[in-house]
Amino acid sequence: MAPELQNARKTDTVFRTENLNIYYGDFLAVRDITIEIHKNKITAFIGPSGCGKSTVLRCFNRLNDLIQSFHMDGKLFYRDQDLYAAEIDPVEVRRQIGMVFQKPNPFPKSIYDNIAFGPRLLGYKGDMDELVERSLKQAALWDDVKDKLKEMGTDLSGGQQQRLCIARAIAVQPDVILMDEPCSSLDPISTLKVEDLLQELKEKYTILIVTHNMQQASRASDRTAFFNVEANAKGQRTGYIVEYDRTEVIFQSPQEQATQAYVSGRFG
Amino acid sequence: MASSELATAPNMKRSPTSPRTLFSSVMTVVTFACAALALIPLVAVLSYVLINGASSLRLDVFTQLPPAPGLKGGGFGNALVGTLLTVGIASVLSIPFGVMAAIFLAEFYRDTKLAETINFLTNVLSGVPSIVIGAFAYALVVLSTGTFSAVAGGFALAVLMLPTIVRTATEALESVPGDFRQAAIGLGATRFQTTLRIVLPAALPAIITGVILAIARAAGETAPILFTASTSRYWVRSIWEPTATMSRLVFDFATAPYERQQELAWAGSLVLVTLVLATSILSRWIVRKR
Ligand SMILES: Nc1ncnc2c1ncn2[C@@H]1O[C@H](COP(=O)(O)OP(=O)(O)OP(=O)(O)O)[C@@H](O)[C@H]1O
């Protein structure tokens, strides 16, 4: 990994953004995002559909770079480094900042190879068997799959696949894990397992999670950002952050009317 | 009772005489008849070749050289080797180029003007009559090297195979779900690593199918071979000399006035058909195995 990114791990604020405006072509999708993400905390993004939660999340590991029409202004610092500076290599960024997607997307490979994929990319020299086992244990999947590591990851159940994807993200030992609605295709029991998992993971990682599930946000997160969306003069529906605070504050004594309405389920 | 309850339910029984049912029955019969009709030529060709070819198909036709006009015995061993050789050369030339082109089209230049243009040209190329491709290879390779050869034949067949390979491989790569790419990129893979380690393996069965079909088609082609590989009565000694092939042999012998030559033409046809059929079945089997 790039040495400057390595050194950057020391500070306590992991991400800091200043007035991010994010566009798809001419369309201003999200505006004025100014937010700080704290180390070893779980930060939840909540808000109505289309308000730009995924869009903002994907900025943190430069995954939006894959979208041709995407562009952004404002500043995004990862541990005091401008993530969008010209000399930053997005590939290195994604090795520090892992991602778990809404839809479980294991590779059409064995369970073992799914986990080993990332470490192999990085030229991991240690004991791969041990790393695979450790990652699967951290993702609470080891007991389910320890006897069938050679079987296809795609043959697991949806909940198991999602935990496999989490294990895969952990295996490269990132600094931050971004999760975009990781439980939306899971049953309640798998969802609870993933939530328990989050509590364990935050000891080592900083986690950002997008969720539509209010209980999940209030149960599992330390800080919550509530997003909303508003039509501007040109009729474009642009998202913004209404309120960002400790999760108890957002859910019990929010400053804004809209937040109160949203978290209590009386919305729009 | 149930009947009294059903009295209020809509009538869902079949009525065989309603116009809708009648129309549907008639159409079923018509489509079936058309399908059967379309199968007749295929069955006729296959059985004709089988009946005529099987009677003179003995082991030594695979190992011997063609007989001199009017003589008995002999075989088409050299032509079989020649076909495998020209198709082999064609594969070596076309598969790497075709698959690489597909990777660029599907993975690196997808939805760009360049990709659109190349796609269009590929389609044009696949519509060019094979005799024209033969003439092109003649002008380019035969004239410049001064001899008919397996290389010239292989080159012509490669040009013929290229569009099929590019098209099927592009489709195969494009049908790999974007989720896999995102996952790999999200783990810090480069575009190139993503393609090589994730997308290509996932698309491989479909690519292999396309390649095999292209090979099967090339093996049966005659027109581009006629004046590129030409023919020979001897065993292949070098890839730079005129080379006999199965399709050319069938072309020559079927029209020859000698009984033995005609027998060999039938036997050769049977071997060619079997080759093509076997490769098609092989490709299906590879797909099925996934
Ligand atoms: N690739 C894209 N190209 C163009 N517009 C996009 C793209 N992705 C998202 N958008 C637009 O940006 C806005 C925000 O989308 P985003 O997916 O970030 O919302 P979200 O808050 O994650 O919604 P959901 O809760 O439904 O997932 C939407 O208006 C959406 O249509």
Ligand SMILES: [Mg+2]
């Ligand atoms: Mg989303």
